[in-house]
Amino acid sequence: MALLFVSHVDDPELWRAELTGHVPGLEMRVHPEIGDPAEIDMALVWMPPEGLLASLPNLRAIFSLGAGVDAMLRDPTLPAHVPLCRLVDSSLTATMSEYVLLHVLKYHRYQDRYAQDQRHQRWQLRLPGPPATTRVGILGLGVLGSDAARVLGGQGFSLRGWSRTQKNLPGIACFSGEAGLAPFLAETDILVCLLPLTPETTGILNRDLFAQLPDGARLIHAGRGAHLVEADLLAVLESGKLAGATLDVFSQEPLPEGHPFWRHEAIDVTPHAASYSHPEVGAAVVADNIRRFQAGQELLHLVDRARGY
Ligand code: NAP
Numbered sequence: 001m002a003l004l005f006v007s008h009v010d011d012p013e014l015w016r017a018e019l020t021g022h023v024p025g026l027e028m029r030v031h032p033e034i035g036d037p038a039e040i041d042m043a044l045v046w047m048p049p050e051g052l053l054a055s056l057p058n059l060r061a062i063f064s065l066g067a068g069v070d071a072m073l074r075d076p077t078l079p080a081h082v083p084l085c086r087l088v089d090s091s092l093t094a095t096m097s098e099y100v101l102l103h104v105l106k107y108h109r110y111q112d113r114y115a116q117d118q119r120h121q122r123w124q125l126r127l128p129g130p131p132a133t134t135r136v137g138i139l140g141l142g143v144l145g146s147d148a149a150r151v152l153g154g155q156g157f158s159l160r161g162w163s164r165t166q167k168n169l170p171g172i173a174c175f176s177g178e179a180g181l182a183p184f185l186a187e188t189d190i191l192v193c194l195l196p197l198t199p200e201t202t203g204i205l206n207r208d209l210f211a212q213l214p215d216g217a218r219l220i221h222a223g224r225g226a227h228l229v230e231a232d233l234l235a236v237l238e239s240g241k242l243a244g245a246t247l248d249v250f251s252q253e254p255l256p257e258g259h260p261f262w263r264h265e266a267i268d269v270t271p272h273a274a275s276y277s278h279p280e281v282g283a284a285v286v287a288d289n290i291r292r293f294q295a296g297q298e299l300l301h302l303v304d305r306a307r308g309y
């Protein structure tokens with residue numbers, strides 16, 4: 001039996017070297033060179049073409065190369081009986097926390113303003129208060145959101161977070177559910193989105209939500225493009241309700257040529273690059289699951305399909 005590897009962004013040979021180091025004798029086939037589909041029992045995938053997984057008659061485990069599995073869950077042919085595991089690894093988590101810290105510091109230290117000042121040859125000193133005076137709010141307190149909060153807490157920022165179920169995390173004011181959203185937003189100067197994309201969270205970053213933030217708030221969005229109503233963001237930047245946005249994910253990726261975000265003074269764009277797994281770290285986690293699969297044990301990081309993440 002064999003593992004099928006499917007990804008347009010991950011290097012299969014790096015993953016093969018790491019995986020076979022952990023699981024000697026593992027046969028890994030790289031899409032589209034599938035060979036006999038009946039010989040594939042596991043798949044390691046990022047955004048597989050719709051219908052591909054359904055075409056593997058003996059598939060018994062799916063391992064995602066990403067933390068978010070929304071694209072796979074949108075595939076109506078995704079085999080319902082096959083366990084789906086998402087990627088949870090320390091390199092993916094650490095790189096996301098770096099991204100969040102980088103951009104929170106950018107706003108806290110007025111680096112966005114200095115970049116504008118430089119373009120206009122304007123020499124203007126802007127000195128922020130201590131980090132505790134900047135209130136950061138994180139949508140999503142899961143693996144990524146809670147680690148980003150931990151890292152920001154180490155820098156002294158004032159922290160709050162919002163999740164579906166109530167959390168109790170040291171140093172973080174925790175809010176949950178629909179009722180918790182308004183009080184969470186009311187005291188958030190920098191809003192960080194690290195939610196999974198589900199029917200409940202689609203379009204959550206919209207005009208109504210932005211209206212509940214303090215004037216001049218900033219957005220750092222590294223969840224999924226469909227969380228954001230793009231026209232609403234442009235409107236609140238235009239009105240001054242929001243002072244800036246850092247966007248890593250978009251409703252259409254790559255962001256199309258000529259899209260207004262590319263040239264917007266108050267928007268920083270990164271190409272879905274916020275976090276990534278180092279194969280040497282990610283492969284150890286996937287290998288653990290492969291060994292569990294081979295031993296008939298319970299898999300780690302199983303997606304709850306009913307919940308959608
Ligand atoms: P996770 O561990 O599953 O955490 C998800 C968090 O979101 C949980 O705290 C969950 O609440 C909360 N949540 C889900 N639905 C909610 C709702 N309707 N209302 C309020 N809170 C809700 O996921 P993760 O590993 O942190 O990853 C989060 C997301 O980050 C991924 O799904 C993906 O979209 C995105 N991501 C982006 C990149 C990038 O490079 N841009 C990289 C990796 C991941 P509970 O704790 O109560 O369940």
Ligand code: GLV
Pocket residue numbers: 065066067068069
């Ligand atoms: C990337 O977006 C991921 O979900 O890991």
